[in-house]
Amino acid sequence: MLNPQELKQEPVWLTIIRLLRWHKPEGRLILMIPALWSVFLAASGKPPLPLVCVIVLGTLATSAVGCVVNDLWDRNIDPEVERTRDRPLASRALSIKVGIVVAIVSLFCAAALALYLNPLSFWLSVAAVPVIVLYPGAKRVFPVPQLVLSIAWGFAVLISWSAVTQTLSQPTWLLWGATILWTLGFDTVYAMSDRDDDRRIGINSSALFFGNYAPLAIGIFFLSTVILLAWLGILIHLNLAFWVGLAIATIGWIWQCLRLISQDLPNDEYGQMFRQNVWVGFILLAGMIAGSFVG
Secondary structure, rough: OOHHHHHHHHOOOHHHHHOOOOOOOHHHHHHHHHHHHHHHHHHOOOHHHHHHHHHHHHHHHHHHHHHHHHHOOOOOOHHHHOOOOOOOOOOOOOHHHHHHHHHHHHHHHHHHHHHHOHHHHHHHHHHHHHHHHHHHHHHHHHOOOOHHHHHHHHHHHHHHHHHHHHOOHHHHHHHHEEEEEEEHHHHHHHHHHHHHOOOOOOOOHHHHHHHHHHHHHHHHHHHHHHHHHHHHHHHHHOOOHHHHHHHHHHHHHHHHHHHHHOOOOOOHHHHHHHHHHHHHHHHHHHHHHHOOOOO
């Protein structure tokens, strides 16, 4: 946590970096992962390099939009939450006007990158924008706002797959479903660290919605992710490498669920589990890439 003196001395550009969360790369990477799953699987492990670059940059720009919009929505709530009170808009280190400008610039960058895509992928990118913009408000009116975030994450799969094939097929929807469920799982884990603050403020979250059954719900989400990924692997004839990656991921998720059964975990443990899902995602990506080469 930064003290007031450190916040005052921080250069503006560094404050903007914190606004975009680029000092916490795991949150940017975990959005990028499903997009990379999708583009590599759709292209049988060999997507065009320019397209991969566009997707990587596009996820960074989209994530930037999401972070700034979220902080604009929550600028009066974040000061009440231990984990978020130092965010630039919450701490008033940046003005609302600067936040809006950064959001517009990020959105413009994402739109420029989307112009590289085919029409279906472009319009899917457009369709994702309202979900991204409205997600932060979901926690105020919807009991499981993490589902809205998961749907936003799912657009990364649809956009990337259609960017390769110009269509959406059964494998696309299996990967989309797996991404939705995986996101519900890891974001519910993340939300568990904020339960006391969210309950006090009156903000909804999946961790509060499921209550004492949250570990069970997370286990069901992860198990369902495994089932859909396995179905996908069978359908598109992925080789042994994919199954090794899926087995490692499954072991990691089982270990997390066993840890979550304990009711006395320190809050930082939930953040560690969230970051572990980044590594799980990359292990699955490696398995998908290697598993695509031999049918």
